[in-house]
Amino acid sequence: MTKTEFKPEQHKKYFRRSLELLPTESAVFDCSRLTILYFVLVGLDILDGLDLLTDEYKKDIIEWVYRLQLVPSETVPIYKCGFMGSTTVIHLQSHSGCEKYCESNVAMTYMALCVLITLGDDLSRVNKSAVLQGVASLQKADGSFKSNYEYGESDLRFVYCSLAVCIILNDLSGINVDKAVQFISNCFNYDGAFGQNPGTESHGGSTYCAIASLSLLNKLNDVLDNSKLKILERWAINRQTNGFQGRPNKEPDTCYSFWIGATLSIMGSLDKINKEENKDFVLNNANLLTGGFSKDMDSIPDPMHTCLSLCGLSLIGMKNLNPINPALNITVRATNHLKEIQN
Incomplete structure (x- = not known):
């Protein structure tokens, strides 16, 4: 056995285990668990290892992801719509009574859609209009996009995530593509x-x-x-x-x-x-x-x-x-x- 031997079965097991148990230092990612889920499932798909997950397990994951979707309501304005990074945010809101915790993040929205696609979901329960309007509200005058509406930083990472969301949902009409391209060029x-x-x-x-x-x-x-x-x-x-x-x-x-x-x-x-x-x-x-x-x-x-x-x-x-x-x-x-x- 050489050090450079490729052991795909070990990596499949690593990903499968990561869905259930992570080391203590991963606790800092609790509010963005969707990120971990994205990397695990895309990695398993590359390894052709999604069959390690039962249909029921996949369904549970899909339901969890949809729990992260923010849709318009009396307490959720359209500019906050999209997907959050974790149900932890929901628990924080429910215990504090403070609505400010509930806000989507465009990187999390991108990853949520990728997870759903990877697991074979048809995206029929995605409120596409709200998601697209949420993304549009993040675009700044210079063509860039913020990560989220309140205090979000803006740079090429969120330009990419915003454009990818629009491409996945097959609708670029709500954003200024020319300005986005100009920002990238700059x-x-x-x-x-x-x-x-x-x-x-x-x-x-x-x-x-x-x-x-x-x-x-x-x-x-x-x-x-x-x-x-x-x-x-x-x-x-x-x-x-x-x-x-x-x-x-x-x-x-x-x-x-x-x-x-x-x-x-x-x-x-x-x-x-x-x-x-x-x-x-x-x-x-x-x-x-x-x-x-x-x-x-x-x-x-x-x-x-x-x-x-x-x-x-x-x-x-x-x-x-x-x-x-x-x-x-x-x-x-x-x-x-x-x-x-x-x-």
Whole structure:
């Protein structure tokens, strides 16, 4: 047995166990449990492991996700509609009597829709009008989107989530697409990549959000001409040491095998990396005993890095992994289901 052996069954068990039990340090994510659920289910789908969950269990998960949906009411204005990150927020509200706790978050709304699609739901119980109006209310004058209406920060992460929600729900009519595209363009830097906001340092995560957003809108070549695409390609390829780093002079991290890998995949440039070195780096950060992947050798596995490690391995054609849609970050199988329910 070598350290780089791929043990998919161990990773399936890791994900399955993560649905029931997490380490104490995960308590800080209690108000965003939906994030963990998203990474677990997408990861299981890549491993072709959703059959580990019974139909009844899947139904329970779907019902839990729908409990997170905020719809218009006397106490919930339209601009707060969408999905929250956890039922913990509901409990806080019910015990305090304070409505301010109940507010959607566009990243949670994106992940909720991805979870439902991955589990085969038809989205018929999603209040699409309210969700879309909630997203529209988050767009700022500069074209960017806030994470949530009250005090939400705004940057390319939430531009991507907002656009992905509209694409999934098949309706871009409520937002100003031209302004969103202009904001993305304004985040482009001299080095060829994108910062989270105009004038900020280029980063692998924000660059993915920019390229994936433009791809979803079919606007990539409208914003980046051949010269800019070549500079971006060079920047992204140069993020590989053995694995990929998020910024120059940083240590590699398994999650960037997806963020950078998906960026290059969307651009049609993934074959220009050293796939074997990337594969070895990712596999060397797997825990062969418990399953799961960590960000580096000094860390413990977590659902996010496990999922994104598998996404990165899937992108480079690793055997026995389902292919993913690099722009939506769900499997091709789930994407095909989405297309069926959109028709």
